[in-house]
Amino acid sequence: MTKTAVFGTGSWGTTFAMILAEAGNETVLWGRRPELVETINATGENPDYLPGIRLPGRLLATASAEEALAGADFVVLAVPSQTLRGSLAGWREHIPGDAVLVSLMKGVELGTTKRMSEVIREVAGVPEERVAVVSGPNLAKEIAQRQPAATVVACTDEAVAKRLQEACHLPPWFRPYTNLDVVGVELGGAVKNVIALAVGVAVGMGMGDNVAAMMITRGLAEISRLGAALGADPHTFSGLAGMGDLVATCTSPLSRNRTFGENLGRGMTLEEVVAATRQTAEGVKSCESVLELARKHDVEMPITEVVVGVVHDGMSPREAGMLLMSRSPKPERYGV
Ligand SMILES: NC(=O)c1ccc[n+]([C@@H]2O[C@H](COP(=O)([O-])OP(=O)(O)OC[C@H]3O[C@@H](n4cnc5c(N)ncnc54)[C@H](O)[C@@H]3O)[C@@H](O)[C@H]2O)c1
Numbered sequence: 229m230t231k232t233a234v235f236g237t238g239s240w241g242t243t244f245a246m247i248l249a250e251a252g253n254e255t256v257l258w259g260r261r262p263e264l265v266e267t268i269n270a271t272g273e274n275p276d277y278l279p280g281i282r283l284p285g286r287l288l289a290t291a292s293a294e295e296a297l298a299g300a301d302f303v304v305l306a307v308p309s310q311t312l313r314g315s316l317a318g319w320r321e322h323i324p325g326d327a328v329l330v331s332l333m334k335g336v337e338l339g340t341t342k343r344m345s346e347v348i349r350e351v352a353g354v355p356e357e358r359v360a361v362v363s364g365p366n367l368a369k370e371i372a373q374r375q376p377a378a379t380v381v382a383c384t385d386e387a388v389a390k391r392l393q394e395a396c397h398l399p400p401w402f403r404p405y406t407n408l409d410v411v412g413v414e415l416g417g418a419v420k421n422v423i424a425l426a427v428g429v430a431v432g433m434g435m436g437d438n439v440a441a442m443m444i445t446r447g448l449a450e451i452s453r454l455g456a457a458l459g460a461d462p463h464t465f466s467g468l469a470g471m472g473d474l475v476a477t478c479t480s481p482l483s484r485n486r487t488f489g490e491n492l493g494r495g496m497t498l499e500e501v502v503a504a505t506r507q508t509a510e511g512v513k514s515c516e517s518v519l520e521l522a523r524k525h526d527v528e529m530p531i532t533e534v535v536v537g538v539v540h541d542g543m544s545p546r547e548a549g550m551l552l553m554s555r556s557p558k559p560e561r562y563g564v
């Protein structure tokens with residue numbers, strides 16, 4: 229039987245562990261807080277992140293990384309992106325030599341501008357064929373409530389992607405597609421969070437659907453431009469991990485990133501919004517690393533620029549809107 233170890237008892241780590249367990253894999257969920265681990269094992273629920281959701285009986289939680297990793301075929305990582313490097317360094321010695329490491333994370337590392345698969349390869353010292361990424365329109369709460377969803381499983385080694393696809397395929401609830409384009413799939417997931425912040429700000433300011441559609445479409449152009457510069461397959465961005473995730477995140481009130489932006493657009497201060505946000509809104513930090521990555525590659529990302537301005541540099545939402553709408557007129561396909 230395939231053994232899977234999922235690191236992170238947050239919304240998505242827990243939900244993905246449910247999928248793996250119900251799909252028939254031996255699944256262990258690692259959490260850093262022993263009291264939450266005990267509650268999960270004792271009650272079959274994760275009250276902090278998925279209250280009211282019944283977890284499968286065969287899903288076990290542990291606070292011991294060594295126990296979780298023993299004999300694992302797939303090591304699935306679902307912690308906040310900016311904490312991955314430090315955490316993985318502590319787990320590395322227990323990771324089995326032939327295990328595949330799987331990123332569920334949607335961020336870009338601050339300081340290094342590395343994607344999560346790059347951080348994993350560097351810290352765990354594994355080749356790209358042993359690193360996979362899962363990304364798509366996957367709002368955890370909907371999936372935990374057993375609403376249908378599709379996702380993309382990406383690995384440069386097709387056989388590995390297919391093995392992981394099989395491990396997390398759970399008809400009629402969860403449908404994974406494979407893709408060899410790890411760069412494109414990861415970028416789609418990380419940058420859509422930044423665009424969702426922008427859409428949220430506009431919605432919070434009282435803007436309507438024309439503005440949301442404009443931001444989503446021009447946001448996709450930004451993602452595609454960055455992807456082209458980094459060698460991604462352009463087709464990836466019209467797929468589930470590109471357009472699919474962008475639409476889900478930018479339009480759903482369940483999105484933490486969109487909600488964060490909405491609160492800023494309504495006039496709350498950054499401190500107030502941070503205090504009101506209990507879960508990870510990756511775009512808040514990754515907007516800076518995405519912009520740095522874009523600048524390194526000479527890619528223009530105007531929406532990302534104003535998101536950094538509003539979130540980190542005290543730019544008002546109104547000023548951000550004025551800046552975007554006052555740019556010089558261009559052909560639609562200028563630079564993609
Ligand atoms: N929630 C979703 O709908 C969803 C869907 C797809 C992808 N993702 C991505 O998955 C990743 C995890 O998101 P989530 O929704 O599960 O987040 P979350 O905020 O719900 O949970 C984060 C988890 O990480 C743990 N954690 C925090 N700091 C840590 C540290 N320093 N070391 C170890 N663990 C730490 C927390 O205790 C918690 O268990 C993010 O990159 C997110 O973008 C989330």
Ligand SMILES: O=P(O)(O)OC[C@H](O)CO
Pocket residue numbers: 334364365366367368421424473476477482483484485486508509510
């Ligand atoms: O809640 P968000 O904004 O982190 O988005 C969750 C998922 O990434 C949607 O696919």
